[in-house]
Amino acid sequence: MIQVIAGHKGSGKTKRLIDIANDAFKSEHGTVAFIDDDKRYMYDLRHEIRFVDVSENETVKGCTSDVFFGFLSGMLAMNYDLSLVCIDAFLKLVKKTNLNDMEDFFARLNALSESSRCNFVINISCGEENLPAFVKQYQI
Numbered sequence: 097m098i099q100v101i102a103g104h105k106g107s108g109k110t111k112r113l114i115d116i117a118n119d120a121f122k123s124e125h126g127t128v129a130f131i132d133d134d135k136r137y138m139y140d141l142r143h144e145i146r147f148v149d150v151s152e153n154e155t156v157k158g159c160t161s162d163v164f165f166g167f168l169s170g171m172l173a174m175n176y177d178l179s180l181v182c183i184d185a186f187l188k189l190v191k192k193t194n195l196n197d198m199e200d201f202f203a204r205l206n207a208l209s210e211s212s213r214c215n216f217v218i219n220i221s222c223g224e225e226n227l228p229a230f231v232k233q234y235q236i
Contacts, residue, residue, distance in 0.1 A: 098206055099217045100234040109219045114140050117182045126179030133185045161193040161201040172212045183218045199230045
């Protein structure tokens with residue numbers, strides 16, 4: 097399952113994502129991971145949550161959606177017990193691809209989620225009025 101938290105900058109999306117990750121740790125059957133573009137929120141998460149700072153990886157930092165999908169697939173291949181992946185600052189991570197051109201990415205991510213039984217919660221800095229229809233179906 098994919099869930100999307102959308103809103104403008106400063107609307108509390110990251111705080112909500114952190115709360116989801118921390119709460120999920122108590123109830124998830126597997127490992128919880130939190131992907132971000134810097135270390136700013138690392139200490140707001142429970143220490144058991146796997147924190148991934150993408151800024152330390154030159155291949156993934158500011159990549160295309162295809163490269164990011166490969167990165168997520170690799171995480172799942174390496175750690176079969178991942179049950180939740182929270183992704184903060186999504187549009188900063190895939191800045192080489194426009195959100196309107198990511199319909200295929202979301203379809204492939206949904207298929208990956210179903211086959212691996214791993215849920216994804218994605219934080220997107222975009223007003224609801226600008227979200228493409230294929231993203232709105234995942235909005236929480």
